[in-house]
Amino acid sequence: MTRVVVITGASDGIGAEMARQLAAKEGAGLALVLAARGAAQLETVAGQCQALGAQTLAVPADVGRQEDCRALVEQAVARFGRIDVLVNNAGRSAHALFEQVEDLGWYEDLMRVNLWGSVWCTQAALPHLKAARGSIVAVSSLAGLVGVPGRTAYSASKFAMTGFFEALRLELKGACVSVTTAYPGVVATQIRYRGYNAKGEAAGVSGLKEEDAMPVEECARLIIDGMEGRRREVVMTTKGKLGRLLKLLAPGLVEKMALAAVKDEQRPH
Numbered sequence: 001m002t003r004v005v006v007i008t009g010a011s012d013g014i015g016a017e018m019a020r021q022l023a024a025k026e027g028a029g030l031a032l033v034l035a036a037r038g039a040a041q042l043e044t045v046a047g048q049c050q051a052l053g054a055q056t057l058a059v060p061a062d063v064g065r066q067e068d069c070r071a072l073v074e075q076a077v078a079r080f081g082r083i084d085v086l087v088n089n090a091g092r093s094a095h096a097l098f099e100q101v102e103d104l105g106w107y108e109d110l111m112r113v114n115l116w117g118s119v120w121c122t123q124a125a126l127p128h129l130k131a132a133r134g135s136i137v138a139v140s141s142l143a144g145l146v147g148v149p150g151r152t153a154y155s156a157s158k159f160a161m162t163g164f165f166e167a168l169r170l171e172l173k174g175a176c177v178s179v180t181t182a183y184p185g186v187v188a189t190q191i192r193y194r195g196y197n198a199k200g201e202a203a204g205v206s207g208l209k210e211e212d213a214m215p216v217e218e219c220a221r222l223i224i225d226g227m228e229g230r231r232r233e234v235v236m237t238t239k240g241k242l243g244r245l246l247k248l249l250a251p252g253l254v255e256k257m258a259l260a261a262v263k264d265e266q267r268p269h
């Protein structure tokens with residue numbers, strides 16, 4: 001039977017790499033439904049996955065619109081008849097000190113993509129995931145476990161994902177649908193350059209230290225391992241794991257670690 005995996009944010013970065021790695025592993029037994037806004041880049045990734053043997057369906061969609069999320073699921077089921085895995089990966093970044101933001105409109109837009117896009121896709125796919133006893137993956141962030149300065153909007157959206165999927169995991173235990181939440185640290189993709197700045201424009205620069213960024217291949221592999229193992233969580237990097245443990249015991253130390261992740265010029269003074 002063909003296994004059907006829907007990935008949002010599949011035209012670049014972590015989502016595209018997950019698609020390629022899954023295609024390389026499963027070949028013809030896999031159908032990938034790939035969603036993002038940019039149709040051309042999506043087709044490129046679909047072509048790469050086809051070359052590795054997988055069946056593909058590219059669906060241009062903006063997950064910040066509920067109707068697009070519903071249409072994505074409808075098209076996946078119309079084409080392949082089932083959904084085994086939903087990977088809620090589409091997301092945007094943001095970096096700005098809260099007091100420098102005049103218009104909070106983009107805070108709402110960010111929440112609509114990072115949180116609501118995941119909620120809308122999950123709601124639409126849930127009957128199919130239950131029928132398949134399948135899996136949901138939520139790509140949160142270490143910034144969804146620990147507040148990071150300059151990231152009030154992003155951390156809020158990722159903490160919200162963390163809470164939503166933690167609660168949903170328990171609701172879906174009886175239905176045998178696994179929920180894996182992934183918490184990447186800094187991964188070498190373009191996300192921070194594309195993220196919002198204080199004015200709500202594409203930042204063009206990263207506010208984080210990029211030197212030790214995790215390769216995107218490693219991040220995708222860790223998420224796939226967690227998903228296949230139906231694990232609750234995938235917390236990335238030693239610092240991330242330590243920060244999570246220490247948060248209750250030594251919060252001052254964790255604050256120092258979070259400040260150290262941000263470039264000097266981007267820190268609050």
Ligand SMILES: NC(=O)c1ccc[n+]([C@@H]2O[C@H](COP(=O)([O-])OP(=O)(O)OC[C@H]3O[C@@H](n4cnc5c(N)ncnc54)[C@H](OP(=O)(O)O)[C@@H]3O)[C@@H](O)[C@H]2O)c1
Binds near residue numbers: 010187189
């Ligand atoms: N890279 C990191 O360091 C890092 C760390 C922690 C967590 N994460 C999380 O990992 C996920 C993937 O990030 P990434 O680094 O791979 O980012 P990326 O390279 O910028 O890729 C983001 C993907 O999401 C899509 N996307 C953005 N807005 C969308 C929308 N409104 N509707 C549908 N698709 C949309 C983009 O395509 P289009 O622009 O064409 O729509 C692209 O395919 C995000 O949720 C991010 O928050 C990343």
